[in-house]
Amino acid sequence: MDVRLTRAGNRMIGLAMMMLVSAVIGSVVVAAAKSPAKPATPEPPAAAPAAAAPTKTPLPTKYVVLTFDDGPDVEYTPKVLEILAKYDAKATFFEVGQNVQKHPELTKRIHDAGHSVENHTWTHADLRKLSATAFRQQVMSTDQAIRAQIGSTPGCLRPPYGGVSAAVRQRAKALGKDLVVWTVDSRDWTKPGTTAIVQRVMKNVHSGSVILMHDGGGNRSQTVAALPTILKSLKAQRYGFRTLTC
Numbered sequence: 654m655d656v657r658l659t660r661a662g663n664r665m666i667g668l669a670m671m672m673l674v675s676a677v678i679g680s681v682v683v684a685a686a687k688s689p690a691k692p693a694t695p696e697p698p699a700a701a702p703a704a705a706a707p708t709k710t711p712l713p714t715k716y717v718v719l720t721f722d723d724g725p726d727v728e729y730t731p732k733v734l735e736i737l738a739k740y741d742a743k744a745t746f747f748e749v750g751q752n753v754q755k756h757p758e759l760t761k762r763i764h765d766a767g768h769s770v771e772n773h774t775w776t777h778a779d780l781r782k783l784s785a786t787a788f789r790q791q792v793m794s795t796d797q798a799i800r801a802q803i804g805s806t807p808g809c810l811r812p813p814y815g816g817v818s819a820a821v822r823q824r825a826k827a828l829g830k831d832l833v834v835w836t837v838d839s840r841d842w843t844k845p846g847t848t849a850i851v852q853r854v855m856k857n858v859h860s861g862s863v864i865l866m867h868d869g870g871g872n873r874s875q876t877v878a879a880l881p882t883i884l885k886s887l888k889a890q891r892y893g894f895r896t897l898t899c
């Protein structure tokens with residue numbers, strides 16, 4: 654599949670992509686369902702005094718999983734973090750290793766704020782097109798860069814472009830990764846305007862949805878502008894927020 658065509662909005666390719674996405678939704682559900690047993694942040698946030706009794710907030714039963722891809726980005730990631738904090742929402746960030754290398758402090762900041770940081774390859778490579786060796790390098794170098802900042806290794810791997818094949822599945826499994834795609838694509842990367850981003854999310858969301866947005870990889874000002882309305886609307890519909898751990 655030529656990804657440039659997808660980026661250009663080719664409908665047929667889009668449909669093919671949806672089918673691919675459907676094919677791996679099973680693992681998404683598994684990953685999301687696992688989160689009650691395994692909180693995203695094993696340690697309490699640094700701000701919480703160690704002696705204080707742990708305040709356990711039960712995980713919401715009606716929930717969405719917010720995911721932000723392609724960062725960290727020096728301009729947009731801090732804005733996304735600020736909005737998430739304002740609405741008390743936790744999210745999962747699928748990061749590109751070479752961006753982590755550029756801005757490791759942002760990866761640490763995301764983790765310290767209680768969000769989940771996961772693997773989105775080193776260069777945003779289409780995993781279907783790689784040799785076994787290149788696949789390993791893409792995934793393991795990203796693991797290493799993230800681990801250096803957060804102290805643990807990502808278990809979730811989001812294949813760029815949602816690109817999954819039998820070989821990708823098998824290689825991911827061999828590295829102990831769960832492949833996680835999404836069920837609702839905000840299509841923010843097409844820059845359709847803030848209203849369109851909000852409407853696409855709110856029209857398609859239901860409990861358990863994994864929502865795809867972007868905090869890096871290009872101009873994300875429309876995503877940043879849409880996010881407060883999305884969060885406000887989700888909260889008005891009594892959605893809570895869960896993070897992914899694999």
Ligand SMILES: [Zn+2]
Pocket residue numbers: 722723773777813814
């Ligand atoms: Zn991506």
